[in-house]
Amino acid sequence: MADQTSSPCDEHGPVPVLEKQPVIVEVRNVSKSYQRGSHVIPVLRDIDFDIREGEFLALMGPSGSGKSTLLNLIAGIDKVDSGSIVVGGVDITALDETELARWRATHVGFIFQFYNLIPVLTAFENVELPLQLTGLSRAERREHVETALRVVNLAHRMDHYPAQLSGGEQQRVAIARAVVTDPTILVADEPTGDLDRASAREIMALMCRLSRESGKTIIMVTHDPKAAEAAQVILRLDKGSLNHGHA
Amino acid sequence: MGMRKLFLRNAFRHKLRTGLTVLGITIAILAFGMLRTMVNAWYAGVEASSANRLVIRNAISLVFPLPLAYKDRIRQVSGVTLVSWGNWFGGIYIEEKNFFPNFAVDPRSFLALYPEYLIPDPQRAAFLGDRKGAVVGKKLADKFGWKVGDTVTLKGTIFPGNWEFTIRGIYRGKDRSVDETQFFFHWEYLDETVKKTVPRRAGQAGYYIIGIANPNLAGEVSAAIDATFKNSLAETLTETEKAFQMSFVSMTEAILIAIQLVSIVIIVIIMAVVANTMAMTARERIGEYAVFKTLGFGGWFIAGLIFGESLFISLLGTAIGIGLTFPAAEAFAEYLGTYFPIFFVEKETVLMDLAAGVLVGVVAALFPAWRAVNIRIADGLRRIG
Numbered sequence: 001m002a003d004q005t006s007s008p009c010d011e012h013g014p015v016p017v018l019e020k021q022p023v024i025v026e027v028r029n030v031s032k033s034y035q036r037g038s039h040v041i042p043v044l045r046d047i048d049f050d051i052r053e054g055e056f057l058a059l060m061g062p063s064g065s066g067k068s069t070l071l072n073l074i075a076g077i078d079k080v081d082s083g084s085i086v087v088g089g090v091d092i093t094a095l096d097e098t099e100l101a102r103w104r105a106t107h108v109g110f111i112f113q114f115y116n117l118i119p120v121l122t123a124f125e126n127v128e129l130p131l132q133l134t135g136l137s138r139a140e141r142r143e144h145v146e147t148a149l150r151v152v153n154l155a156h157r158m159d160h161y162p163a164q165l166s167g168g169e170q171q172r173v174a175i176a177r178a179v180v181t182d183p184t185i186l187v188a189d190e191p192t193g194d195l196d197r198a199s200a201r202e203i204m205a206l207m208c209r210l211s212r213e214s215g216k217t218i219i220m221v222t223h224d225p226k227a228a229e230a231a232q233v234i235l236r237l238d239k240g241s242l243n244h245g246h247a
Numbered sequence: 248m249g250m251r252k253l254f255l256r257n258a259f260r261h262k263l264r265t266g267l268t269v270l271g272i273t274i275a276i277l278a279f280g281m282l283r284t285m286v287n288a289w290y291a292g293v294e295a296s297s298a299n300r301l302v303i304r305n306a307i308s309l310v311f312p313l314p315l316a317y318k319d320r321i322r323q324v325s326g327v328t329l330v331s332w333g334n335w336f337g338g339i340y341i342e343e344k345n346f347f348p349n350f351a352v353d354p355r356s357f358l359a360l361y362p363e364y365l366i367p368d369p370q371r372a373a374f375l376g377d378r379k380g381a382v383v384g385k386k387l388a389d390k391f392g393w394k395v396g397d398t399v400t401l402k403g404t405i406f407p408g409n410w411e412f413t414i415r416g417i418y419r420g421k422d423r424s425v426d427e428t429q430f431f432f433h434w435e436y437l438d439e440t441v442k443k444t445v446p447r448r449a450g451q452a453g454y455y456i457i458g459i460a461n462p463n464l465a466g467e468v469s470a471a472i473d474a475t476f477k478n479s480l481a482e483t484l485t486e487t488e489k490a491f492q493m494s495f496v497s498m499t500e501a502i503l504i505a506i507q508l509v510s511i512v513i514i515v516i517i518m519a520v521v522a523n524t525m526a527m528t529a530r531e532r533i534g535e536y537a538v539f540k541t542l543g544f545g546g547w548f549i550a551g552l553i554f555g556e557s558l559f560i561s562l563l564g565t566a567i568g569i570g571l572t573f574p575a576a577e578a579f580a581e582y583l584g585t586y587f588p589i590f591f592v593e594k595e596t597v598l599m600d601l602a603a604g605v606l607v608g609v610v611a612a613l614f615p616a617w618r619a620v621n622i623r624i625a626d627g628l629r630r631i632g
Contacts, residue, residue: 069625077541077624098545105543112628116538120256130542132249 024217025051025074025185030083032069043069045240047083051185051233056211056218058231065237067221068189074219075108075187076100088184105133109178111188115170117162123149123173124158130181148176152206168199175206179216186210188220192227204230250548254555257532265560268524272564272607273571275517276600280572281579282510283596286503291589292492295424298462300360301469302491303455306482312451313481315438320475321455326468329458331356333434334451338401338410340391346585347387349401349430351437360458363421370395370416378436380415384427386584388417401430406441406448428588456488514603521611525557529615536619537627546620550612553619557612558605565604569597 032044043066051057059067072078074085076092084093088107095103109130110116117126127148131141149155152172162170171191178186188207192200208230210216222228236243258265287294303321305311315332322330333352339345354375358364366374366382373395374380383393393399397414412432420427434452442449459468469485476483486494496503529536536549572592580590 072625075541077628101540101543101545103543104541110541112538116534116628118253118535118538120253120260129539133543 021052021054023050024053024055024088025219026084026086027051027070027074028084028086030070030073030080030085032066032073032078032081043240044073044237047240047242049235049242051217051219053217054211054215055233056207056231057220057233057235058228059219059221059235059237060223060225060228061237063223066240067237070237071187071189071219071221074185075110076104105130106181107184109181109183109186111171111174111178111186111191113190113193115162115167115174115194117170117173117177119162122159122161123154123165123176126162126173127158127176127180130177134181144180145176148180149173151179151210152176166199167195168202171195171199171203172206175203175210179210179214184217186216186218188218190221190223192222192224200224200227250551250555254552254559257528257552258556258559261528264524264527268521268560269564269567271520272517272561272604273568275513276565276568276604277571277575278513279510279603280569280592280596280600281575282506282513283599284572284576284579284590284592285587286506286510287593287596288587288590289496289499289503291424291426291587293489293496295363295426295589296487296489296492297363298465298487298489299458300488301457301459301465301472301485302488303457303472303483303485304453304491306473306484309454311481312448312453313455313483315450315452317452317455317476317481317483321457321472324468324471324475326459326461326464326471327457328460329356329360330455331360331457332452332455333357334437334453335405336401336403336410336432336437337405338403338430340399340401345391347428347430348426349432351434352431353434354431357431357456360456363425364418365421366416366418374415377413377415378433379411379413381412381430381432382416382418383414383430384588385417385419386427386588387430388414390428390584393417406437406445408440408444410436410440423591424589426588428584514607518607518610521557521561521607522614524560525553525611525615528556529553529619533619533622533627537622537624540624541628549619550616553616554609554612557615558608561604561608561611562601565600565607568604569600572596572600 027047027049030044030047031042033040033042035041047070059070061067069078073080074087076087076095080093084091086092090103090107092100092103117123118129121129124145127145128141131144134141136144146155146158149158152175154169154172154176157165157169162173165173175191191207192203195203204227207218207220211218211230218231220227220231228234303313303317305313312334318330318332321327331353333350336349336351338349340347358366358371358375364382370382374382381399388394393414395414395417399412399414401410401412402408403410418427438449457472459465465487469487472485473483536552539549539552576590576592580587584590
């Protein structure tokens with residue numbers, strides 16, 4: 001059993017900082033506010049930072065600091081008020097809803113706090129879901145899904161429904177679903193927030209492996225300092241503004 | 248994992264809720280189908296009318312007779328090919344609840360005018376040759392267990408006394424629209440008896456039915472007949488058989504309109520029930536729809552899931568409802584066949600059931616689908632957890 005006090009990435013050695021890698025996400029002067037009745041609530045103010053290819057970045061901050069909003073903006077599921085976000089050379093703030101949906105399908109893998117698996121689909125079918133939007137044949141899809149489930153060590157549970165899996169297993173299925181299309185970036189919103197310590201550790205170890213072995217760019221929102229230790233870069237948000245820092 | 252497989256699985260996520268909704272639709276479609284069949288049964292006489300036949304009755308009222316002497320003058324009117332006449336007899340078999348229509352008819356001309364009554368030739372000959380003979384419909388004979396050769400006594404109401412008849416033939420309709428619950432006997436038997444008992448009522452026909460060569464000239468022929476008897480003691484009113492039958496239906500038109508309104512209200516109510524189910528379902532799954540959108544699935548996919556599920560539930564209930572309408576209609580016809588001799592589920596009724604099922608499914612899904620398609624992903628994801 002791994003040491004409960006060490007970083008989840010320790011058993012594989014520290015994830016190297018990738019300063020020579022090209023920038024894959026450029027966030028420029030992004031501001032965002034929400035309308036609540038007659039009140040306009042500013043959530044993000046002039047956010048400006050880059051994420052390099054293969055980087056594992058943690059967004060931290062107190063509740064209401066805007067970290068999930070920032071993650072949603074980078075993932076293309078919400079729109080900025082001002083500023084721009086360029087991911088892999090594509091200015092996603094200039095895309096319309098349909099183009100954004102198409103872009104998300106191929107460039108972003110999502111990991112949610114509550115797994116968000118579809119309960120009427122088996123683990124296999126949940127992982128296959130994003131591949132439905134690709135032109136892959138059935139046999140190709142099967143191959144991809146099986147590979148993804150093997151990566152998360154759940155190939156033997158592929159015919160199980162989410163209700164038949166533990167929280168940690170469900171999150172591993174969600175990770176398989178996120179990586180099955182080989183997206184440009186992985187976004188994770190509190191991926192360990194609903195898990196016990198052991199399961200959380202397993203998930204973080206898995207994410208470390210994805211970062212180290214597959215060179216995946218991961219952007220993770222977390223409250224958990226332990227989970228954040230897995231990241232190479234930690235950005236702290238406070239009242240909609242940013243503090244930079246390396247892990 | 249296609250959309251169809253997904254909405255089918257979604258449909259059975261809450262088995263009790265889906266089951267109850269399907270049950271509700273089944274009952275609604277059954278009720279709708281039965282009410283529509285009832286309305287059709289009311290119009291059965293109208294629908295079975297022939298365009299080649301006209302009915303002549305006393306212009307004052309059907310209650311007043313016409314002299315038998317009119318038959319020769321009617322025959323002389325241009326365009327008339329055949330003249331028959333008869334009386335509503337109104338006899339009772341044993342007790343009043345055994346009601347069935349019974350008429351005194353001129354047998355030869357009557358059978359010539361109504362080729363849709365199919366009688367085996369030997370029975371036809373036996374009926375024509377027996378003054379006290381009668382022909383009865385197959386359903387009527389089955390109901391009372393009558394066979395050819397049986398003697399049947401009817402108690403007269405309009406023409407008092409006990410009237411004895413011998414069943415000489417049993418007719419079948421050439422199709423389902425022909426009433427097989429009627430009883431016909433010789434008008435001469437009636438007239439001769441009346442001559443002895445109430446002489447002033449003899450030589451009177453309750454109505455004439457005539458055959459015409461060209462249905463397009465029905466208006467002209469009717470006008471010519473009515474003109475022939477203008478200013479006589481018994482003026483005539485001639486109309487097509489369809490109009491004649493319709494005059495009976497129109498007496499109960501208010502009831503028919505009420506039945507039709509009720510059938511529509513039933514569909515509207517079930518539409519609201521299914522819409523409520525779908526709204527509840529979509530509200531519960533809004534987070535899942537947000538996940539689909541996050542993964543890149545478009546609005547059409549989400550709408551397809553909701554419309555697919557709604558239509559599946561609605562059409563499942565509709566199919567069961569239609570399936571049950573047939574035995575229910577048969578049971579109804581068996582029980583109340585005397586009042587609704589032509590009671591069967593028409594193809595149009597089934598098509599209307601299907602149309603209602605589709606309408607319910609589509610309308611019920613409209614608002615939930617619109618809501619699910621238009622919800623912001625971030626808002627939808629916030630509903631989870």
